[in-house]
Amino acid sequence: MDRVIVAGGGLAGVRAVEALRSKGYEGELTLISAERHKPYDRPPLSKAVLAGEVDDTTVDADWDGLRCELLLGERATALRLDAGRGGTVETTAGDRPFDGLVIATGATPITLPGDGPQHVLRTLDDSRRLRAGLTAGARVVIVGAGWIGAEVATTAAKKGCEVTVIEAADAPLANAVGPQVGGLTARWYAEAGIDLRTGVKVAAVEHGRLLLADGDHVAADEIVVGVGVRPEVGWLAGSGLEIEGGVVTDASLRTGRPEIVAVGDCAAWWSERYGRRLLVEHWDTALNAPDVAAATLLGQEASYDAAPYFWSEQFGKMVQYAGYHPVAERMVFRGDPAADKWAVCWLTGDRLDAILTVDRPRDLVQARRIIAAGTPVDPEAVADPGVPVRQAVKT
């Protein structure tokens, strides 16, 4: 293999470039990214960048040292595969042949119907544009009380905006962690002076207002849509690669073709740990999975079997989650969820499947290790906030 293309210049793309070089790949290496900015970190876009505290989150990478050609502002538009091995990435600038390909094109926010202006938050430019509209007194209406919606609401309220959050489900974060746990965060909105309206569906974005499904309207100076993302895989249509949500891979992050791997928010990878395909849109996956993708591309044995992890900073709280609760049989609280600091654990028998912590970072760190190792725990000890999580391990 002597001509590798990395398609997508997000964190996963950068880490793939670094991993290929650190694992001894010596051939040509090209990173193609639709954005005109050098690869940067996205989590601050809804936090410090939006708040105006930081404006540059460029990922620290030595492009010359990595001997990587960086093609910015160039979009992959199609993939043509040769019979056997290799192929061509068609881009807005021409044809780029390869004999190894890393697909790392991330995800794109879902927008709502209607011809009124709506903000989404995925890129640095999105964040800067929205930041300009978050002036004191501005009526900011956010559609979606998920992770991004909660973080934007936090920042907008801090800037003195009049914030309304509209959520179709019966509780914030319901899709992510279920209505019972998500519902516990509703009071954070009230405490921040935010008008949270759950169980309300939006039909369309009009000019300066939202049209709700029941015919009512909500007026707004700025409308922010945070209702989820779709893997950015449209350019692969007709290529012959299997797409099911994201780009389908095995546990080694290999697609149906041995010289093509997929990683990050665009990849639907097979998790041996959970016996199912996962599409994980978290920073930690974009950071760590490329190491496996690069090894696979270079013909080395590797598989990605991490338990998911992410964090969110909302309403002055650090919310962290590790594991995968949909596989769990039951849920126990660790501490009083009406208090400032608490956690919830999901268990199956004596197996800890997942944990969500609110301002309890030590619990998270200890539980994450236990979840990764699959070490059995004493469920009663796990539910006792006075017992360190690591001491809940069964001896």
Ligand SMILES: Cc1cc2nc3c(=O)[nH]c(=O)nc-3n(C[C@H](O)[C@H](O)[C@H](O)COP(=O)(O)OP(=O)(O)OC[C@H]3O[C@@H](n4cnc5c(N)ncnc54)[C@H](O)[C@@H]3O)c2cc1C
């Ligand atoms: C506002 C925001 C806040 C977040 N906060 C957190 C957080 O607090 N905690 C957490 O765990 N995760 C968070 N995330 C998620 C995390 O940032 C993502 O999981 C991570 O960025 C995924 O990296 P990626 O490289 O797979 O994709 P991306 O970062 O989306 O990068 C993909 C790149 O590919 C480019 N591209 C797309 N299509 C093409 C194409 N056809 N041709 C060429 N280039 C293309 C895109 O322009 C983009 O630059 C946040 C995400 C956002 C947007």
